[in-house]
Amino acid sequence: MVFSPSRRWGPRPSPSSRRVLVSRNKTSSAGTVTVSRRVLLGSMVSAYALAAGGASALAQGVRGGASTAEWGDSFDAGSRSRATRNTFPVLGPHTVQGLEQAIGQYQTIVSRGGWRPIPAGERLRIGTRRPAVVLLRDRLMATGDLDSNVGRSDVFDSFVDTAVRRFQVRHGISPDGQVRESTFQALNVPAELRLRQLETNLVRVRAHSGFLGNRYIVLNIPAAQAEAVENGAVVSRHVAVVGKADRQSPVISTRVADINFNPYWTVPASIIRKDLIPKMQAEPDYLTKNRIRIFNGQGQEVAATSINWNSMDAMNYRFRQDPFEGNSMGNVRINIPNAHQVYMHDTPSKGLFGEDQRFHSSGCARIQNVRELIAWILQGTPWTRSEIDRIFRTVDRVDARPLQPVPVYWVYVTAWADPDGMVQFRNDIYLRDGAGAQVALGQQAQPE
Incomplete structure (x- = not known):
């Protein structure tokens, strides 16, 4: 055959x-x-x-209110974690091999003059007949998304629709087959810059190409995606929400120390300053509604009315949110010791998981379908999936430890590939690639 x-x-x-x-x-x-x-x-x-995986590939999400504090984002339940047939992890020798192959392919594209930009403007979709569709076909053929044998017609047919969806998936855009602003932007990044992106990320991936552990977790920040990897293969992928451009998630190497079910949440100083004080100025009962308590330096609880909310007086206190259904961390925190005091956690509502650009947190990572990841971390312990589901229905404060430490790597990889030729790009959200804003599409933080 x-x-x-x-x-x-x-x-x-x-x-x-x-x-x-x-x-x-x-x-x-x-x-x-x-x-x-x-x-x-x-x-x-x-x-x-x-x-x-990390794109909101098969889910359409509701735009959440990113101006709210981290505990108040208006998620809606719905999208699922992305289990995958492609088991190549974003880190490892296979990715190095894939990137080396992709660099050779893009060097050839660049040597041939790259590709012509497609005039952005009117939306292109199936049934459209425009001169721009000819340029779109050429662009998709250049990177192998469209079979070169289908011709250079000016009609946006089913072949082009399929190719556009494939291109969108490879660039972290919801694959609806319609060429709009985000797809125009990704299509029009010059081939030279894409080549430079591949070369930059080859260095990053090579730094992690050694033995990472038999079982480990990778959070790729630009992709807003986490992978659970076992024996060199991805066993599950999870959509994530990571730090805004002005509250960046750090690059770290650590391990899972323990799992905290129904945790208290101590509000970080940056969120007290940027979010909580303005909230209290506008809504004096905000703390009460969100079950956030205030403690002084001696550990004594104090009343919100004793604080001058029109000043920075609140910075002298500790704010702690009780376990409950609306807790900022949801039902669980994955504790990963690090100098930045960030961690992975659940969330009480889920809507932002459906977005393409999931950069809304203050540095921590919210993980979709976190129960699946926790069950994997706690394999071999009494914490079965059914027991995890049971504790999620309570507000009991309980901790659990994995049998063996599970390494965790938070990395910044904006371009990667596998040996089967699947080349993926993501926005340089934190402007670390050195290639300028042309490959940092969507880097703007949501308004405060």
């Missing part, structure tokens, strides 16, 4: 997918079965959507 997509830029279809893809009435005289390209590319997009 022969399968011949134009380029090997993604994971091969599974055997079951192949059976579906075969066009039964297209058997050559030599007995070779061919594949309908349209069906094959369509199936590849589905695989890539699963492989994308």
Whole structure:
């Protein structure tokens, strides 16, 4: 059986997918079965959507109120963690190999003059007939998202729709097949800058290409995505919400110390200053409604009315939120000791997990489907998934430890690839690539 997509830029279809893809009435005289390209590319997009993980790939989310404090974001429940058929982790020797291959491919693209920009403006979608569609086809062919054999028509047909969705997944954009602002921006980053991005990130990934542990967790900050890795393969991927551009999540190497169920939350000084004081000025019963208590330096509880909220007086106190359904950390915190005092945690509501740009926290990482990750961390202990589900239904303060320390790596990787040719890019949200704003799309922090 022969399968011949134009380029090997993604994971091969599974055997079951192949059976579906075969066009039964297209058997050559030599007995070779061919594949309908349209069906094959369509199936590849589905695989890539699963492989994308950190993009809100198959979920459409509700825009949350990012002007609120970290404990008050208006999430809505819904989207799920991204289990994936692509088991290559973002760190490791396979990624080094993939990046080296991608660099060679992009060097060839650059040597041929790169690609022409597509005039941004009117939305392009299936059924559209515009001269810009010809440029769009050329651009998608350059990176192998569109089969070069489909031609340079000015019609946005199903082939282009499939290619656009694939491109969107590779760039952390919800794959709706419509070319709008964020997709125009990603398409128009020059090939030279994409090549520089790949080269920059090869250095970063090589620094983590040694032995990271038999079981470890990686949080890729620009992708806002966490991976649980076991024996070199990803066992689960989780959408995350990470730090704003002005409250950045740090690059760290640490380990899981323990799991804190139904934790208290001590409000960080930065949030007291930037969020809590303004909230109390506008809404004097805010602390009461959110079950936040105030303690002085002697550990004695004090009344909110004793503080001058029109000054910085509140900075002299400790603010602690009790465990309850609306606690900022939800039902659990994954404690990872580090100098930045950040951690991974649950959240009481989920809507921001559906966004493409998930940079809304004050440095910590909120993890989607956190129960799955905790169950994996606590494998071999009495903490089964059913026991975790039970404790989530309570407000009991309980701690649990993994059998062995689980290494945790928070990294900043804006471009990566695997040996099957899946090349992914993300926005340089913290402007660390040195390539300027042209590859830092969406880097603006949400308004305070």
